[in-house]
Amino acid sequence: MFLSTFEKQLDVKRRIVVPQDFRAAASGPFDGVFCFPSIEADCIEGGGAALFDRYNGVIEELDFGDPLRTALETSVLGGMRQLPFDTAGRITLDEALMAEVA
Secondary structure (H helix, E strand, C coil), X not given: CCCCCCCCCCCCCCEEECCHHHHHXXXXXXXXXXXXXXXXXXXXXXXXXXXXXXXXXHHHHCCCCCHHHHHHHHHHHCCCEEEECCCCCEXXXXXXXXXXXX
Protein backbone atom coordinates (compact mmCIF):
# COMPACT_ATOMS: atom_id res chain seq x y z
CA MET A 1 0.00 0.00 0.00
CA PHE A 2 1.28 3.47 -0.85
CA LEU A 3 0.59 5.80 2.03
CA SER A 4 1.19 9.14 0.39
CA THR A 5 0.84 11.19 -2.73
CA PHE A 6 3.78 11.52 -5.06
CA GLU A 7 4.08 14.46 -7.42
CA LYS A 8 7.02 14.67 -9.78
CA GLN A 9 7.66 16.15 -13.19
CA LEU A 10 7.82 13.91 -16.22
CA ASP A 11 10.93 14.19 -18.35
CA VAL A 12 10.69 14.80 -22.11
CA LYS A 13 10.36 11.04 -22.73
CA ARG A 14 7.29 10.83 -20.38
CA ARG A 15 9.34 9.02 -17.71
CA ILE A 16 9.00 9.49 -14.00
CA VAL A 17 11.13 8.11 -11.18
CA VAL A 18 9.13 6.00 -8.75
CA PRO A 19 10.48 6.45 -5.20
CA GLN A 20 12.39 3.47 -3.81
CA ASP A 21 9.88 2.81 -1.02
CA PHE A 22 7.06 2.74 -3.59
CA ARG A 23 9.06 0.32 -5.76
CA ALA A 24 9.64 -1.91 -2.73
CA ALA A 25 5.92 -1.89 -1.87
CA ALA A 26 5.03 -2.80 -5.47
CA SER A 27 7.54 -5.65 -5.75
CA GLY A 28 6.17 -8.98 -6.85
CA PRO A 29 6.03 -11.20 -9.90
CA PHE A 30 5.70 -8.11 -12.10
CA ASP A 31 8.55 -5.62 -11.56
CA GLY A 32 6.62 -2.42 -12.12
CA VAL A 33 3.33 -0.75 -11.39
CA PHE A 34 -0.21 -0.97 -12.66
CA CYS A 35 -1.43 2.52 -13.60
CA PHE A 36 -4.80 3.81 -14.73
CA PRO A 37 -6.69 7.10 -14.88
CA SER A 38 -8.31 7.76 -11.51
CA ILE A 39 -12.08 7.41 -11.30
CA GLU A 40 -12.18 10.05 -8.56
CA ALA A 41 -9.64 12.73 -9.47
CA ASP A 42 -7.70 14.25 -12.35
CA CYS A 43 -4.64 12.07 -11.87
CA ILE A 44 -3.17 8.66 -12.55
CA GLU A 45 -3.42 6.01 -9.86
CA GLY A 46 -0.78 3.35 -9.54
CA GLY A 47 0.22 0.42 -7.42
CA GLY A 48 1.52 -3.10 -7.37
CA ALA A 49 -0.21 -6.38 -8.05
CA ALA A 50 -2.14 -6.10 -4.77
CA LEU A 51 -3.89 -2.97 -6.06
CA PHE A 52 -4.82 -4.71 -9.30
CA ASP A 53 -6.04 -7.77 -7.38
CA ARG A 54 -8.15 -5.60 -5.10
CA TYR A 55 -9.89 -3.79 -7.94
CA ASN A 56 -10.38 -7.07 -9.78
CA GLY A 57 -11.89 -8.65 -6.65
CA VAL A 58 -14.36 -5.81 -6.21
CA ILE A 59 -15.37 -6.06 -9.86
CA GLU A 60 -15.82 -9.84 -9.70
CA GLU A 61 -18.14 -9.51 -6.69
CA LEU A 62 -20.61 -7.52 -8.79
CA ASP A 63 -23.15 -9.34 -10.94
CA PHE A 64 -22.39 -9.65 -14.63
CA GLY A 65 -24.31 -6.90 -16.41
CA ASP A 66 -24.44 -4.65 -13.34
CA PRO A 67 -23.88 -1.08 -14.60
CA LEU A 68 -21.32 -0.44 -11.84
CA ARG A 69 -19.38 -3.55 -12.85
CA THR A 70 -19.40 -2.45 -16.48
CA ALA A 71 -18.23 1.05 -15.55
CA LEU A 72 -15.38 -0.28 -13.38
CA GLU A 73 -14.33 -2.82 -16.01
CA THR A 74 -14.26 -0.09 -18.63
CA SER A 75 -12.60 2.67 -16.63
CA VAL A 76 -10.23 0.72 -14.39
CA LEU A 77 -9.38 -2.49 -16.22
CA GLY A 78 -9.81 -0.96 -19.68
CA GLY A 79 -7.54 1.95 -18.83
CA MET A 80 -4.98 0.00 -16.82
CA ARG A 81 -1.43 -0.34 -18.09
CA GLN A 82 1.42 -2.45 -16.75
CA LEU A 83 4.44 -0.17 -16.62
CA PRO A 84 7.76 -1.90 -15.89
CA PHE A 85 10.58 -0.20 -14.02
CA ASP A 86 13.68 0.58 -16.02
CA THR A 87 17.16 0.24 -14.52
CA ALA A 88 16.87 3.70 -12.93
CA GLY A 89 13.52 2.91 -11.26
CA ARG A 90 11.49 4.93 -13.75
CA ILE A 91 8.25 4.13 -15.52
CA THR A 92 7.25 5.56 -18.89
CA LEU A 93 3.68 6.78 -19.28
CA ASP A 94 2.21 5.78 -22.61
CA GLU A 95 0.19 8.07 -24.89
CA ALA A 96 -3.15 6.65 -23.71
CA LEU A 97 -2.45 7.50 -20.06
CA MET A 98 -1.12 10.91 -20.98
CA ALA A 99 -4.26 11.67 -22.99
CA GLU A 100 -6.49 10.77 -20.05
CA VAL A 101 -4.98 13.36 -17.72
CA ALA A 102 -4.01 16.07 -20.20
